[in-house]
Amino acid sequence: MAPFKAFIIEQDENKKVVSGLGTMEASRLDAGEVTLKVHYSSINYKDALAATGAGKIIRRFPCIGGIDMAGEVVESSDGRFKPGDHVIATSFDIGVSHHGGYAEYARVPADWVVPLPDGLDLFEAMALGTAGFTAALGVVRMEDNGLAPHNGPVIVTGATGGVGALAIDMLAQLGYHVVALTGKASETEYLKMLGAAEIKLRAEIDFEKTRPLEAAQWAGAVDNVGGQILHWVLATMKQAGTVASIGNAASFNISTTVFPFILRGVSLLGVDSGYMGFPTRQRVWDRLAGDLKPRHLDAVTRTIDLDELPGAFDAFIRGEVKGRTVVRIGA
Numbered sequence: 515m516a517p518f519k520a521f522i523i524e525q526d527e528n529k530k531v532v533s534g535l536g537t538m539e540a541s542r543l544d545a546g547e548v549t550l551k552v553h554y555s556s557i558n559y560k561d562a563l564a565a566t567g568a569g570k571i572i573r574r575f576p577c578i579g580g581i582d583m584a585g586e587v588v589e590s591s592d593g594r595f596k597p598g599d600h601v602i603a604t605s606f607d608i609g610v611s612h613h614g615g616y617a618e619y620a621r622v623p624a625d626w627v628v629p630l631p632d633g634l635d636l637f638e639a640m641a642l643g644t645a646g647f648t649a650a651l652g653v654v655r656m657e658d659n660g661l662a663p664h665n666g667p668v669i670v671t672g673a674t675g676g677v678g679a680l681a682i683d684m685l686a687q688l689g690y691h692v693v694a695l696t697g698k699a700s701e702t703e704y705l706k707m708l709g710a711a712e713i714k715l716r717a718e719i720d721f722e723k724t725r726p727l728e729a730a731q732w733a734g735a736v737d738n739v740g741g742q743i744l745h746w747v748l749a750t751m752k753q754a755g756t757v758a759s760i761g762n763a764a765s766f767n768i769s770t771t772v773f774p775f776i777l778r779g780v781s782l783l784g785v786d787s788g789y790m791g792f793p794t795r796q797r798v799w800d801r802l803a804g805d806l807k808p809r810h811l812d813a814v815t816r817t818i819d820l821d822e823l824p825g826a827f828d829a830f831i832r833g834e835v836k837g838r839t840v841v842r843i844g845a
């Protein structure tokens with residue numbers, strides 16, 4: 515295999531993260547049974563933290579970025595996969611301590627690879643990517659803990675982001691009354707188009723003044739932001755409500771009380787897309803290709819080429835990005 519183009523994240527002599535497009539020798543691919551020609555990758559918040567150094571994501575330098583990839587198998591020493599198969603590889607150490615999807619080629623352990631489910635093409639798989647997988651995993655975790663549409667409304671925080679937008683779309687089509695919490699008044703129509711029945715603006719709520727318990731409103735919650743907003747979400751949950759804790763876009767701290775848990779039986783469910791193993795991983799992807807497949811995937815997705823990638827990350831860190839970004843590589 516000839517040297518190939520890749521987005522490489524390194525540390526300089528002062529341990530500062532530096533990243534950019536470069537060329538990688540095929541001999542430097544990491545170990546694994548399955549080699550892919552990458553057709554598409556995507557940008558998640560975590561990719562932006564990794565590429566800019568804003569978060570402590572990369573665990574082995576240099577590392578090709580990109581926690582998501584979808585493409586075609588070109589070599590496989592594992593009986594589950596053969597050349598020509600269309601596959602998805604996300605999560606585990608990909609784009610963290612194992613070269614990731616922002617490259618023309620990638621090699622990964624077969625245990626990290628999911629066959630592309632019927633009902634999705636490679637582009638759609640990356641329009642979903644880790645964001646869609648995580649939103650769906652959050653829904654599955656809440657359903658497994660008793661959430662159903664007749665229990666009451668479900669609130670989604672960080673609503674205009676990748677996980678948020680896809681969670682709204684999925685929950686709405688399952689019949690939930692979805693409430694979108696956003697700081698962006700200008701995106702009200704967009705959020706309604708995705709299926710939000712109500713929009714709540716962050717400016718309307720004084721999160722700093724949240725009491726240990728507030729009037730109970732939500733049967734379920736998908737929280738992408740953490741911090742004071744998660745404290746408020748917990749305090750406003752209905753009896754036996756379920757909260758999927760997904761993100762830290764606002765803060766990784768939470769300061770809260772035990773009252774939602776001991777007086778309302780609220781469950782705070784951890785959602786870790788990274789190391790969720792099989793068969794749940796396959797079950798979630800199969801649902802993403804079926805009843806959870808968002809109806810507005812095209813409307814929430816923009817596509818950029820690999821050459822545009824270096825300039826794309828800062829907007830994620832500033833919280834200015836809407837929906838999903840697919841990176842076209844070898845398609």
Ligand SMILES: CCC(=O)SCCNC(=O)CCNC(=O)[C@H](O)C(C)(C)COP(=O)(O)OP(=O)(O)OC[C@H]1O[C@@H](n2cnc3c(N)ncnc32)[C@H](O)[C@@H]1OP(=O)(O)O
Pocket residue numbers: 558559560563569570571644762787788
């Ligand atoms: C798609 C998924 C997502 O988007 S999740 C959101 C993106 N992730 C983040 O923002 C987390 C970034 N990580 C950090 O900020 C730091 O590693 C945190 C968690 C604060 C800990 O920092 P610090 O106190 O400096 O310690 P450290 O990095 O040496 O780690 C301490 C022990 O924890 C472990 N750890 C770290 N990161 C992970 C991880 N992602 N998954 C599982 N374990 C993790 C480290 O290996 C370390 O353990 P050990 O001491 O080596 O045994």
Ligand SMILES: NC(=O)c1ccc[n+]([C@@H]2O[C@H](COP(=O)([O-])OP(=O)(O)OC[C@H]3O[C@@H](n4cnc5c(N)ncnc54)[C@H](O)[C@@H]3O)[C@@H](O)[C@H]2O)c1
Pocket residue numbers: 557558559560644645648671672673674675676677678697738739759760761762763764765785786787788830832833834835837
């Ligand atoms: N647990 C997991 O396995 C997992 C998987 C994927 C994403 N995540 C996390 O979920 C979060 C969302 O990921 P994404 O890919 O959708 O990111 P994104 O950048 O597409 O969306 C982030 C959203 O949060 C909002 N936001 C940013 N800063 C904020 C602030 N200070 N207060 C309130 N809202 C703010 C943004 O406006 C945007 O709507 C991130 O924290 C990410 O790390 C976790």
